[in-house]
Amino acid sequence: MSSLRCTALVLMLICSLFAPTGLAETIDVNSTDDLPDANIGDGVCDADLETEGLQCTLRAAIMHANFTPGADEINLPAGLYRLKLKDLTGPVDGGDPAATGDLDISDDVTITGAGADETIIDGKKAKTRIFDIFAPTTIESLQVRKGNVKSETDGDGGGGIRANDDLTLSKVLVTKNRCLDDGGGLRVESGTTTVQDSMFTKNRAKDDGGGIDISGGELVMNNSTLSRNKASDEGGAFENSAQNTTFTNVTMAFNRAKNNGAAMSLEDASVTTLINCTLAKNRSKEDANISADDDDGGANTVNLTNTLLFRVGKKKANCVGPISSGGGNLENGDSCGFLIVDGTFDLSNTDPRLDKKLRDNGGNTETMALRDDSPAIDAADDGACPEFDQRGNARVDIDGVGTTVCDIGAFEYTPVIEN
Numbered sequence: 001m002s003s004l005r006c007t008a009l010v011l012m013l014i015c016s017l018f019a020p021t022g023l024a025e026t027i028d029v030n031s032t033d034d035l036p037d038a039n040i041g042d043g044v045c046d047a048d049l050e051t052e053g054l055q056c057t058l059r060a061a062i063m064h065a066n067f068t069p070g071a072d073e074i075n076l077p078a079g080l081y082r083l084k085l086k087d088l089t090g091p092v093d094g095g096d097p098a099a100t101g102d103l104d105i106s107d108d109v110t111i112t113g114a115g116a117d118e119t120i121i122d123g124k125k126a127k128t129r130i131f132d133i134f135a136p137t138t139i140e141s142l143q144v145r146k147g148n149v150k151s152e153t154d155g156d157g158g159g160g161i162r163a164n165d166d167l168t169l170s171k172v173l174v175t176k177n178r179c180l181d182d183g184g185g186l187r188v189e190s191g192t193t194t195v196q197d198s199m200f201t202k203n204r205a206k207d208d209g210g211g212i213d214i215s216g217g218e219l220v221m222n223n224s225t226l227s228r229n230k231a232s233d234e235g236g237a238f239e240n241s242a243q244n245t246t247f248t249n250v251t252m253a254f255n256r257a258k259n260n261g262a263a264m265s266l267e268d269a270s271v272t273t274l275i276n277c278t279l280a281k282n283r284s285k286e287d288a289n290i291s292a293d294d295d296d297g298g299a300n301t302v303n304l305t306n307t308l309l310f311r312v313g314k315k316k317a318n319c320v321g322p323i324s325s326g327g328g329n330l331e332n333g334d335s336c337g338f339l340i341v342d343g344t345f346d347l348s349n350t351d352p353r354l355d356k357k358l359r360d361n362g363g364n365t366e367t368m369a370l371r372d373d374s375p376a377i378d379a380a381d382d383g384a385c386p387e388f389d390q391r392g393n394a395r396v397d398i399d400g401v402g403t404t405v406c407d408i409g410a411f412e413y414t415p416v417i418e419n
Contacts, residue, residue, distance in 0.1 A: 024070040027061045029077065030054070034084040034126075036099040037063040058121070059085070062105060063098045071108035076142060078118035083126035102128045102147075107135050113142030116173035116199075123147040123160075129179070131161045133191075140170040149179040156180035157213060158187030159203060166191040171364055172198045180206045182239060183213030184229060195221040197364040200237070203229045208265065209239035210255060219245040223390045225365040226250070227358055231257045234291065235265035236282055242268035242297060248275045249390040249410045251367055253358055257284035260320065261291035269298030273305075275326075276386055278368055278409040279318075280310035280354055288312060290336075292321030304329050306380040308352050308409035309336065328381030330408045345381075352376050352409070363391030367411045376408035 027045050035047035037060035045056040045064040058074075058081050065072040087101025098104040102123070113119025119142040123130045129147040131139070139161075147160040160177035161167070163186065172195075174185040184203030186193070193214075200211040210229030212219070219240075226237035236255030238245075252263040262282035266272055272292075279289045288311030292300040302319075305326030309318040317335035325338050330347040338346035353374035358366040367390050370376055385395050385406035395412045396405070407413050 025065070025068060025072045027056065027064060027072060027074045029056050029058050029061050029074060031057045032079045032081050033057050034059055034082060036060055036085070036096070040064070040067050040096065059083075059098065059103060062103050062109070063096055065109045066096075066098060066104075066106045069107060071110070074109060074111045076111055076113045076119050078114040079120075081119075081121045083121070083123045083128070083130065086126055087128050101126060102130060102132045104132045105135055105137050108137070109135070110138040110140070111142070112140050115141050116143045116171060119143065120145060123177075129158055129160060129162060129177070133161065133163045133165050133167050136166040136191075138168040138170070139172055140168075141172070143173040143175065145173075145175045145177065147177040157182045157215075159183065159205070160185045161187075163188045163193050163217070164190050167193045169193070169195045169198050174198070174200045174203065174211075176202050178204045178206075182208045182215070184210045184231070186212045188212070188214040188217050188219055188243075190216045192218045192220070195219070195224050197222075198224045199365050200224070200226045201228050205231045207232060208234045210235065210257065211237045213239045213241070214243045214245060215241045216243065218243060221245070221247045221250050223249045223363070223365065223392070224251075225358070225367065225390075226252045227254050227366065229255045231261075233257065233259050235261040236263060236284060238264040240264065240266045240270040240272050242270050244271045246273045246275070247277050248386055249277070249388070250274070251278045251280075251358070251365070251390060251410045252282060253278070253280045253368055255282045260284050260286040262287055262316075263289040265291040265294070266300040266302065266321070267294040267297060269300060271301045271303075273303040274307045275384065276306040276380070276389070276406070276408070276410055278308045278310075278354075278411065280308070280368055281312050283312060283316075287318070287320045288316035289318045290320065290323070292319070292323070294321075304336070305384045306406065306408050308354075308376055310352055310354055326381065326384055328379065328384065328406075328408055330376050330379065347375060347379065347408075350375055361391060361411065362393070365390060367391060369411050370407060370409065370413040372413070372415065374407075374413065377413050378405045378407060380406035380408045382406045
């Protein structure tokens with residue numbers, strides 16, 4: 001072997017020792033401190049080289065996962081993880097955007113906590129959003145709270161999370177986040193975002209979409225609740241700008257918008273589908289639940305099936321703008337234009353007899369129960385019913401036959417059987 005070939009082979013072997021392997025890793029966080037990885041190229045998650053053993057923080061774990069190609073898994077045990085490093089740019093943060101400020105994710109990762117009440121990521125002191133997503137990401141079983149986007153240079157939407165790639169949220173509580181523009185809790189800008197068994201509550205947007213805003217990509221939301229979110233303009237819980245969104249077994253309650261779209265607002269030819277959802281006690285100046293009449297960018301499409309709408313007061317409309325019915329809907333007014341068409345059937349001017357409050361009625365999220373005298377019970381279009389309700393309870397009758405008898409809304413009433 002020539003000396004030149006030998007030298008080249010040795011260099012390749014040396015480089016391979018220090019190059020990222022491309023293999024997926026499991027990274028165990030063991031410190032609640034907010035410190036970056038001390039040496040991003042050494043192949044380990046360690047924020048403090050002076051202390052014996054590995055001091056693996058959440059920030060260091062994300063930096064390490066970003067550096068090493070492959071779909072990594074980060075285990076985040078119970079604890080309060082306060083982000084304290086304010087956003088810096090340039091050489092100050094070593095050129096790694098995850099080293100300070102929000103947690104930028106640039107390679108495939110799954111972050112798993114110990115439960116939304118046990119694992120809490122708090123952004124109050126850092127004064128920035130919590131997560132900025134630039135690669136396929138799954139976040140589950142944790143809480144994202146008090147993110148606060150105050151700087152327009154950081155992108156002024158998405159107080160808790162901004163999604164620029166595929167994102168899955170499962171059993172996540174997104175709460176008390178704020179932003180200058182749209183999407184107090186979450187802003188979806190591209191990719192497909194899937195939300196399941198999660199809650200968005202008490203988030204605020206200075207403009208639209210108190211809980212969630214989507215301006216690009218796609219949103220699919222299942223078995224989840226948006227409650228007590230607030231927008232200073234439109235869309236107390238949610239705003240859709242020109243995108244496709246689907247909600248199944250979702251409750252939107254006690255949200256507020258200053259102007260319109262108490263629960264949700266649509267614009268720019270957006271398409272929103274609701275299946276077995278409950279929209280109740282949302283408030284805004286102009287309406288009580290859905291605003292779909294902004295057609296400057298094209299007509300919006302709202303498809304409702306087995307959905308319950310409850311307005312507060314007789315002067316507010318549940319729906320403003322065109323609504324398409326798949327049947328099995330109920331509203332305590334007549335603003336949604338429900339008609340009997342092609343065999344579909346809806347209930348207008350009907351009190352749904354809902355519980356007055358959101359409660360823990362089982363499952364992973366709060367729901368609004370149907371009272372035992374509710375006209376929504378067994379009144380839905382059975383053919384369109386999901387197999388389970390928002391809590392994960394089966395939508396079947398009690399005679400043992402297994403026949404689906406579906407209730408309108410996200411909550412399936414279960415009668416008490418006396419022996």
